[in-house]
Amino acid sequence: MELTLLGTGAPDGLPRPHCPCAACATARGPLARAATALLVDGAVLLDLTPGAALAAARAGHSLTGVRQVLLTHPHDGPPVELPAGLPTAGRVADGRVLTLISGHRVRAVPMDSPGTGYEVTAPGGERLLYLPPGGAPAGLPTGNGNGGAAGGGSGTGRSGARSARDAALAPYDMLLADVIGRPDALARLRAAGSVGPTTDVIAVHIGHEVPPGDELDRRLAAAGARAVPDGTTLTVGEYHAVPDLPRRTLVTGGARSGKSFEAERRLAAFPGVLYVATGGARDGDQEWRARVSAHRDRRPGSWRTAETCDLTPLLTGEGPPLLVDCLSLWLTDAMDRVDAWDDEAWAAGGEEALRGRTGELVAAVRATRRTVVLVTNEVGSGVVPATASGRRFRDELGRLNAAVAAECEHVLLVVAGQALTLRG
CATH class of the missing domain: 3.40.50.300 (P-loop containing nucleotide triphosphate hydrolases)
Known part of the structure; x- marks a missing residue:
């Protein structure tokens, strides 16, 4: 499963318009971030943000193959213009599963705040979980806590088909979440075993709460997470060294x-x-x-x-x-x-x-x-x-x-x- 991050910033982006804070003042060039939006295998667009078609083109992709546009959180302000040829953006009811013609399965995950998370399973079995800004999954099972250990090191990504039971119990291959704003969401997922030592944790919805650059990287590394620039394309389930967590x-x-x-x-x-x-x-x-x-x-x-x-x-x-x-x-x-x-x-x-x-x-x-x-x-x-x-x-x-x-x-x-x- 190939994932392109068209944006990685908070809903207002980074820098925030007209904000005089030090973090916004230094968020220039490669440190600037558009509102978060994800393109999955060219077929699924998670969150529709201004300039999505241009952002995709800059990343070397097109939106012409998108079959489903899903929203995760309420959008304030004027409505976002839907690029020509895209299906109407919508939200899936909590718990409902969509099976797309591309072979992807999308399950709507209920949140503890307004918004919807999405679990996307590729035809090959790779799984990612995408959470909205400021949100954490509601009603997580207690689990056995095996995913909660604060361990470091690296591991191999998971790929290939799984049985439904194994997939439900296995950690996600990738998590994209508001790690800075809701670190407790990551803690809950670790406690439930949904995030394990091999899960690639990507921080999105990044705002001006933390100065960009080295300080952001340091804080994310402490949580076992990382950030990537806008336009980055990742392969879900591919090996990636997880940030080492000091004992x-x-x-x-x-x-x-x-x-x-x-x-x-x-x-x-x-x-x-x-x-x-x-x-x-x-x-x-x-x-x-x-x-x-x-x-x-x-x-x-x-x-x-x-x-x-x-x-x-x-x-x-x-x-x-x-x-x-x-x-x-x-x-x-x-x-x-x-x-x-x-x-x-x-x-x-x-x-x-x-x-x-x-x-x-x-x-x-x-x-x-x-x-x-x-x-x-x-x-x-x-x-x-x-x-x-x-x-x-x-x-x-x-x-x-x-x-x-x-x-x-x-x-x-x-x-x-x-x-x-x-x-x-």
Whole structure:
């Protein structure tokens, strides 16, 4: 099955007309994107956008062979002119299956928001799923979760005929979705087994929420997805290297730099994440309670939370991805346990005991087989602490950060909400 992306942008395109934002200002030339529309094997057009015939011609294709034009989402503004010779554009009722004379089968997939998704099966059995902007499939089965692992690497595409039962259970060969706007849709599909390690995930409906270029590529790669320019032709089911997902990531930065948000965003497209809060409960501290509540409210509803500083069993055990926030609070607890704040206790064995605890944690990070994102703080770039215990904490956190970073494939420094890649 051959797929040509006539456009890959949001309904308003990129840059958005008359928008003064930085993302739109830099979306020029090859970074500009027309509204998303897909041409499947020259026979099916998914979404009718302005200039579709010209976009097809630029990509080396014609719309003369199109037998079906399907819309996925409500279109605001003036009606789009239908190019001469094309059948009238329409929408398929949820759950209905169309069998075209070309041999393609198109099934309408219900969404959790206004719009319709389409599952297209080629005569040879290759399958793709195309979702509208801002939409996620409704009523997904729970599945066995095999497609939900946050694994990386590459695999072979699937082709050839399948039985109806096998096709229903197998992951799609390709997914085209609003990965930036609805990462939870990708997480749901992974949880249901509809997206697996070999599924080629293509981001479409790309707007100005993320600066185009390297930053867009970085965020998509973290979700196991990629973007392609307008006019690209892809072969569904053909081998393509899936973006490698690092097993261990360390996110560091100063206070209110956006490091926790960056860490959460890296796992937003994966189901069943265990959020490990090392801060614990602080009875009577309203400000701390408000911080914890804000963090909890912005996490996906499918995530679970564990409040613990006992990280080694979690790291060495099997399970879904872990997000540990944060190592600085873990170190505070570790220093409390060995009375490292007291100079005499520190000299009388506290230092050695702390080294043992941090060494155990670093070894667990090295040995883990789970996908892990760890958050920490940078405290060595400001004012030198006035007390010996404060300087001790600063020094120990610096040592811990360096040791954990050495065991991580990916290390990010977040400054003013911008993530800088230090490794990976």
